[in-house]
Amino acid sequence: MLSVLDLFRVGIGPSSSHTVGPIRIAARFSDGLAKAGNLSQVQRIEVELQGSLALTGEGHATPKAVLLGLAGFAPETLDPDAADAAVSEINSSHNLSLAGTHQITFDPDKDIVFAYGIIPSLHPNGMRLRAFDASGEILSDETWYSTGGGFIASQRQLEKPLEDDLIQTQVDVPYPYSSAAELITMCSQNDLTIEHLVLANEDSLRPRSETSEALDRISDVMAKCIERGLSQTGTLPGKLNVKRRAASLWAKLANDHGSNEREQLFDWLNVYAMAVNEENASGGQVVTAPTNGAAGIIPAVIRHYCSGTDDARDRTRKFLLTAGAIGILYKQRASISGAEMGCQGEVGVACSMAAGGLAAVWGAVPQQVSNAAEIGMEHNLGLTCDPVGGLVQIPCIERNAIGAVKAVNAARLALHSTGHSHVSLDQVIETMRQTGLDMSTKYKETSQGGLAVNVVEC
Known part of the structure; x- marks a missing residue:
């Protein structure tokens, strides 16, 4: 594990x-x-x-x-x-x-x-x-x-x-799982949420207080990254001369008090995700979630749905633990490398993790969390990694904004469902793996295909 x-x-x-x-x-x-x-x-x-x-x-x-x-x-x-x-x-x-x-x-x-x-x-x-x-x-x-x-x-x-290629903790955990089906079954048999099952496993590795401190540091770094991104202007490094947009969008949102909150939902998620990925593109401090190229999705959803309340810490820990459980499945059963899977292995996985984490915060049972994660990936299958100019800017920054919006919608859809979905999370992870293997190398972080060869760099 x-x-x-x-x-x-x-x-x-x-x-x-x-x-x-x-x-x-x-x-x-x-x-x-x-x-x-x-x-x-x-x-x-x-x-x-x-x-x-x-x-x-x-x-x-x-x-x-x-x-x-x-x-x-x-x-x-x-x-x-x-x-x-x-x-x-x-x-x-x-x-x-x-x-x-x-x-x-x-x-x-x-x-x-x-x-x-x-x-x-x-x-x-x-x-x-x-x-x-x-x-x-x-x-x-x-x-x-x-x-x-x-x-x-x-x-x-x-x-x-x-059979020997899994990273071993050299510590026995109480609830080892290698598939979403096993994870859900153990939750059901032991009357546990995914959050509490994962915490029990983490307790085998370190004291609970250290796990909580580590999760809080992760969320703090994510939050600070958003704040830096919202305050920075100018042009990102590299020959594309991409202008930072998060700060100007943030100023517009902060001053536009008359707009309908629902109409602005996309804008809030967009600006948080873009802030993180503009910082990432500039070489700033970020958290892999689960990669740098997809680092904006989870922080954006956390910022909008888990912050500003008395129980913000607890909500964020629940989110990260649940999302982490889903990410472990992708890492162990497929890959989170854009060079292996294309961007479905980065933005797709981050969207899936964020959907599951948000569903848990909203009170979803483990099966619904799994459904949310499945929906998040199902509609990112085949997503290519074709960075223009070899820079993590186009289409990466906007792609994180789109991924954050998708994750929220996936969580909403899952909450309206009951029981098993027609497509399981295990099936969609395997489909992603097969799709990644079939995908041409030129669409897998080589800048030899897609937007990277059809967009003039400068």
């Missing part, structure tokens, strides 16, 4: 798979050199970006992520301003403090190689790292994969047989 805290990770934009994952991989590699006693012998590091990491790496800030990871930064704790300063220094001086302690010469233009022609068979987000000593001998040669949502895996881990 995964923990729900594995799905909601604090990091920086613009991408969980292309930024957060590579930071963690590079840091893991340099830490491995230190643990093996080889750090002081390292003279040169070469990093080869493969597959989608190469094809859209520049627009997704992957080279920056490599530098941060090698220098010992962690995505959960780094300060974006300090990180930018460190990267600027490395780019100008060509000196890097490996793992924060050992100085080496590192020229990003030469030592980061974009292997556009290599599409790894194990996962499309491949990253090979090699360390050399003064004589040119290889001290370490490792291949890692960024598997979506900030998760990483070594080549050895992905080469294991399927």
Whole structure:
């Protein structure tokens, strides 16, 4: 079993798979050199970006992520301003403090190689790292994969047989589940909501108070991200010159007191989601939910439906725990990587999670929560990942706004239903997986098809 805290990770934009994952991989590699006693012998590091990491790496800030990871930064704790300063220094001086302690010469233009022609068979987000000593001998040669949502895996881990390929907690939980059907059955047999079943599992991993503190930090980072996005103006980084829109829409909504609240519902959800994803596009601090590219959907729905009340903390925890339970199913039974599944694996999964979380807040029973999650994904099946210019901006920012609105409608539809739906959540997850496997590579975060080739970049 995964923990729900594995799905909601604090990091920086613009991408969980292309930024957060590579930071963690590079840091893991340099830490491995230190643990093996080889750090002081390292003279040169070469990093080869493969597959989608190469094809859209520049627009997704992957080279920056490599530098941060090698220098010992962690995505959960780094300060974006300090990180930018460190990267600027490395780019100008060509000196890097490996793992924060050992100085080496590192020229990003030469030592980061974009292997556009290599599409790894194990996962499309491949990253090979090699360390050399003064004589040119290889001290370490490792291949890692960024598997979506900030998760990483070594080549050895992905080469294991399927039955061994689940991440193990090494802790027995009281309610292990591997399908939505099992989750609902255990809830029914034990008279538990999904929230309380997940909490019981989390209790096996850490004290309840630590889980609550972690969930509150996640929601606080989400809220602060919205606030930053609502106050920032100007143009987003990159050659597309995309203007920030959230702040101006927010000002209009805040001053338009005469409008009908129902008519404005879409606008409120839109502005919150866009605020988050504009921050993500600018490299700000966000929470993977379950990825950076889809980071705006869950915070937008939480902000509109869970904040501003006396029980806001409890409502938000219920939302995150329920949504996390659904996200675990997608992660374990399919994938949350846009490079594997297209955007159905990012925005689609986030929409599904948000629909289930909101349904739970509104009092839905576990079967209705599952129905809401199913509806949220069913109408995102086949969604492609085709970022224009390799940037997480078009269509990503607006796509999160649309996903938030869809999630709310899915929750409403589920609350009007009783019993099992004609399509189960397990069936729609498997359909997403099959659709992702069948989808052409050019529509899976490579910027080689769809909008990415039909929209003029500048």
